[in-house]
Amino acid sequence: MTAFILKLDDPFAVDPERVGPKAANLAGLTQAGLPTPGGFALTADAYRQQLRHLGIEDLVRQYNEGDVPTTRRISIEVRLALYEKSIAPEILEPLLAAWRKQRETAPLGVVRSSALIEDRRGANFAGQFESFLGVSDETEFLTAVRACWAALWTSHARRYMDNHGLSPADTAMGVLIQPLVSASASGGGLSETAEGHMLISATWGLGSAIAQGEVVPDRIVLSKSGFLRTIDAGRKAHRDTCAHGVSAPELVPKDMVSEPCLTAGQAVTLGRLLRKCEQLAGGPVEIEWAMDAGGFKLLQSRPLHMEPAIVPDEIWLRHPGLNGHPAGIGWGSGRAVVVNCECELSRVAPGDILITKVAGPALSHILQRVSGVVAELGGSTSHLASLARERGIPMVLGVLDATRKIPDGVQCAVDGVAGIVRWQR
DSSP states (O other), rough: SSEEEEESSSSSGGOOOHHHHHHHHHHHHHTOOOOOOOOEEEHHHHHHHHHHHHHHHHHHHHHHHHOOHHHHHHHHHHHHHHHSSSSOOOHHHHHHHHHHHHTTSSSEEEEEEEEESSSSSTBBOOSSSSSEEOOSSSSHHHHHHHHHGGGSSSSSHHHHHHHTTTOOGGGEEEEEEOOOOSEEEEEEEESOOOOSEEEEEEEBBBBBHHTTTTTOOOOEEEEEOOOOEEOOOBOOOOEEEEETTEEEEEEEEEEHSSSSSSHHHHHHHHHHHHHHHHHHHHHOOEEEEEETEEEEEEEEEEOOOOOOOOOEEEEEEESSSEEEEEOSOOOOOOOEEHHHHHHHGGGTTTOOOEEESSSOOOGGTTTOOOOOEEEESSSTTHHHHHHHHHHHHHEEEEETTTTSSOOTTSSEEEEETTTTEOOOO
């Protein structure tokens, strides 16, 4: 379309150096004929042009040479400039034209960050940038675009980059813009697990409740060849919905809380799509999906990197245990630290096992020092679970009453393959 706008069916849109791996992978699915919402990408060149338009290129170049106070100041100045100052006319005009064209058939849209450094081995950045659902008018659309650009310079994104030897000054941000899928159910999927199966997680409404670790989703296991093995219903007390530009949680009717979101036939159909994504990528993948009245739509596909499992010490089998969703990989042990509020995270020391209620992506910074994570909510395809797999950290999510039943300070073991947490009396 232009140097700054590429539709996902454009052959150039599969280039991750132009639009970021997130948008490029989705463009690949679209062009392979798999069901996606479609949409377009604002390219990384648009981000670079915006830096030039704002006159902050020299400021960005100073970032890598600065000490901690200097880098903090620079990141704030860059974010403020991206938020507050005008968008370059050569970007704004084609961007609004593409947005208005999309709104002719899709009143509500989705705006998602697509950084060039995402989805690489050892640094997938799950949940570290921005996504906006149910965007409607042009003012909030442009605000969402600015926020995606600025997401490269937030404190938690820079901390994640620091931990991986990366810098926001050395990369760029693409933006993915799509129609919102009016989802009756959504979730994620893994084309390979440590046990050699495929895994699907599902919840009612939009998938953000799973990504943020706010519900215990259904857990559906299929054989590698696509035959259904089990459907274990989760605990989905609320669902995220979007209407008239407002995204908000709502209570799920009582009879649906423990009702599976997908039938056996739907699960098998989604399993076929998961296998096709894997074949297209040439290796294991992690996907996000949504289902509306027209069927399944694939929202994301990224490489899945699994660390080898660690065999646990059999002595732990003698101790009490709780079951949940295996969400990391391997096995680890340490002192249990029960945390009911983020203000208590300072109690967690290197080698501890974090026991908490909600395991959201905001906890990503603590993964570098724990031996395992156990949470009462969440499932195997949440953002934090993806980050745990990346680091080879065992994690068990959806463990009912974990913070009440596991005593603070006891020795604890987490089996991220079997989905069991045990502790010494």
